[in-house]
Amino acid sequence: MSATDTAARTANPSYSEAFQQGVREEMQSNEGIFIIGTDLIERGGHFAQVKGIAQEFGENRVKDAPISEAAMVAGGMGAAMYGCHPIVDLNFIDFSLGAMDEIINQAAKIRFMFGQPVPLVIRATSGVALGGAHHSNALESLFAHTAGLSLAVPSRPWDVKGLIKTALRTPDPVVFLMHKKLSGVRGEIDPANNLIPFGKANSLRSGKDCAIITYGYTTVTALKAAQELEKSGTDVEVIDLRTLYPLDTDAINAAVQKYGRIVVVDEAPMFASITAEIAATATEHNFKYLKGPIVRLGGVRAPISANPKMSDAAIPSVQGIIDAVNKVMAY
Numbered sequence: 001m002s003a004t005d006t007a008a009r010t011a012n013p014s015y016s017e018a019f020q021q022g023v024r025e026e027m028q029s030n031e032g033i034f035i036i037g038t039d040l041i042e043r044g045g046h047f048a049q050v051k052g053i054a055q056e057f058g059e060n061r062v063k064d065a066p067i068s069e070a071a072m073v074a075g076g077m078g079a080a081m082y083g084c085h086p087i088v089d090l091n092f093i094d095f096s097l098g099a100m101d102e103i104i105n106q107a108a109k110i111r112f113m114f115g116q117p118v119p120l121v122i123r124a125t126s127g128v129a130l131g132g133a134h135h136s137n138a139l140e141s142l143f144a145h146t147a148g149l150s151l152a153v154p155s156r157p158w159d160v161k162g163l164i165k166t167a168l169r170t171p172d173p174v175v176f177l178m179h180k181k182l183s184g185v186r187g188e189i190d191p192a193n194n195l196i197p198f199g200k201a202n203s204l205r206s207g208k209d210c211a212i213i214t215y216g217y218t219t220v221t222a223l224k225a226a227q228e229l230e231k232s233g234t235d236v237e238v239i240d241l242r243t244l245y246p247l248d249t250d251a252i253n254a255a256v257q258k259y260g261r262i263v264v265v266d267e268a269p270m271f272a273s274i275t276a277e278i279a280a281t282a283t284e285h286n287f288k289y290l291k292g293p294i295v296r297l298g299g300v301r302a303p304i305s306a307n308p309k310m311s312d313a314a315i316p317s318v319q320g321i322i323d324a325v326n327k328v329m330a331y
Helices: 003-011 015-029 053-057 069-081 093-107 110-114 140-145 157-167 218-231 249-259 274-289 308-313 318-329
Strands: 033-037 062-064 085-092 121-126 150-152 174-179 202-205 210-214 236-240 243-245 262-269 295-299
Touching: 015 033, 015 053, 015 157, 015 174, 033 069, 053 062, 069 085, 069 093, 085 093, 093 121, 093 174, 140 150, 140 243, 140 262, 140 274, 150 157, 157 174, 202 218, 210 218, 210 249, 210 318, 218 236, 218 262, 218 318, 236 249, 249 262, 249 274, 262 274, 262 318, 274 295, 295 318
Parallel strands: 033 062, 033 085, 085 121, 121 174, 150 174, 210 236, 210 262, 262 295
Antiparallel strands: 150 243, 202 236
């Protein structure tokens, strides 16, 4: 690769490369940061998220572990309590189900029980992407519900880098979820290397008539829907939450008060979901501003098929979001 190509990739990195850049910068300034997971040293992770980092920093700071998620998280938690800041890379968030006691009953509660910080990042991919039933679980609500955990869900390279830098300076556990479909998507990153604060949503597109509130890969679908809606005269703002806990309730409330018409979209099934939390909270605090009910759109409440057509049909589509916006605009 030429120097010009390298410079271009650095300035316009992929989603996974943005993660690499943020981690590298933090590892350079904090010797306590190390990464533990599977297939990290030679392969660089399933999505090249740590490619080259072992070769740069050495195998004392990037460790391949046996395939035991419970052991990885427990080891990372212990190291965090003794002054390190580990990144436990589970590759797929579905695999966290093998470490729920360590994540939810231990790491998330030690600060409350003993006053001991646990600076730990649990990184994994999430979302529906032809992974079949065992690789497409939507567990965001579970982690957002758990006291003691923060939950980051970046949708762009810019946010990946800014949020992982924040996560690696946070004294408590952070679950960092990166959508599988976004791994190779390229985009700008902040040249000033600023941190992005948790609990601060971002408007990806301004509007006049309605707001779509979402996160992760669904921002891509929402932006496509907004472009189509503009052709028929409906101007829609798209709000990317970026973190689900802490949640930017100020941005949500402001959108309800500005438009009175809100659509909330998520790949997860709607029952007991992030969309339910947003709709309930927004309605409770802004009922007088609403011009109609908040419309929610989510995935089917069923295991995801490995069949591409069935997989696509299980999550919100561009047309589905257009229909939801038209529904809320009809009030």
